[in-house]
Amino acid sequence: MTATTTSAAPPRGRIDKRAAILGAALRTFVQDGYGLARVERIAELAGVAKPTVYNHFGDKETLFRAVILDGAQRTSDQIVAALETLPDDGADLAGALARVAQKVIDCQLGEEGWSLQRLMYAEAARFPDLFDDALRRGGVRVHNALAGRLARLSNRGHLHLADPDVAAGHLLALVSGDLPVLSALGTRKVAPDDLRRAIAAGVDTFMRAFASGPGPSAQPVAGRRTRPATGPPR
């Protein structure tokens, strides 16, 4: 019946439904939170019928988990790639750090980055194991990549790091500490100038603390807890 005359119908064929669903789900979950997100809306946004969603992922919770893990993977891939661009020679170290920090933060500020972060904060209480998984897939890789990079710089004498792991954490904290406020938890677009200033200030403090100063004052850490420093002294 209705021998529908071919055209005017959206292409029903098998495209990449799965990816479309994941994307739509991310947007929806982010906007409404897990509880209020409607599966039907996700389907609609993905240009897909609701049963198709249930065909691919069993139920809402499974879909949610897939969204988080998939996103964490992709975002951290981007960030790690950005970190690769940090040169090993110490030329204009501050500038190089600022540039790489800018890239990293751009990844985090992209639609996906903040959205994911907010989602994880939001639902951490309900899906504690999920956060652990995402951290393993995301944060840890970023942290290690940066720590490795910094260790190299330290080995070559361009930085004085007792512990590259700690330094990596501190650098990340310094350059991105203002982000939540600047972006109002990701709900506001950050003025590029504000961001640049924040990054510059963070890198500046980092350099003050860890750059091999021209002077003899390579002050060793006072009252340091014994922590296996993966980075040997200069």
Next chain:
Amino acid sequence: MTATTTSAAPPRGRIDKRAAILGAALRTFVQDGYGLARVERIAELAGVAKPTVYNHFGDKETLFRAVILDGAQRTSDQIVAALETLPDDGADLAGALARVAQKVIDCQLGEEGWSLQRLMYAEAARFPDLFDDALRRGGVRVHNALAGRLARLSNRGHLHLADPDVAAGHLLALVSGDLPVLSALGTRKVAPDDLRRAIAAGVDTFMRAFASGPGPSAQPVAGRRTRPATGPPR
């Protein structure tokens, strides 16, 4: 367990229902998120009838806003009070900073602190204005209190700060940057030793950057920190 003794019938009288509701609401919202939190459950947890909740606060959203603002106020009161204990003389500055940081973080790690933070992250997309209000009531006051304290130390020569505002942000970032990971976004109890170590490391980096002689680059941050009041995007 409500403190009241006696018989099977819970004391029906007018006690501090409002506070009880706010507390129960915080716990519930935190656990389930705004969308999935059930008002009936809040009432039950507060030892109160559901209509009473609606008598005090008009509806779910109003209740939520009250929870956030009230919590932000109280938490930041605590933190500001803790900051007052930072001495102005430079004796054992690192130790003093670590102690005050410990207090501040304790406030943030308490049931209320993390819960609130997670809640705001979670629902920032749906209640953007609410976050601004909470920030004004909470974060800004903490930041200013710390900046004032640091400025004093700087004036007396115990620190070398080009911009106490920036330094305050950096100190907070350094000592609490590891918190999300350590506590798994507030879902895991942080080992006191790990926390102490993280704080000590943060303070140590801060001291390296700002305690010794005037660093190589003492560039004061150019622009004043202005609040983009719902400014035009891009």
Next chain:
DNA sequence: CGTCTATTGAACGAATGAGTCCAATACCTT
């Protein structure tokens, strides 16, 4: 060309939860 699988639209059942109404009751004030 004929078959098979993924997809579609639409509707359905069941459950859930916001917000309201009301008569009964406990506390506070005068």
Next chain:
DNA sequence: AAGGTATTGGACTCATTCGTTCAATAGACG
């Protein structure tokens, strides 16, 4: 002691949404 007010429990309305079912269809493939 009397009267007013806040509170209570529970039932009720109404809307929403998860997850499912089913016949019809579009493209893939031998």
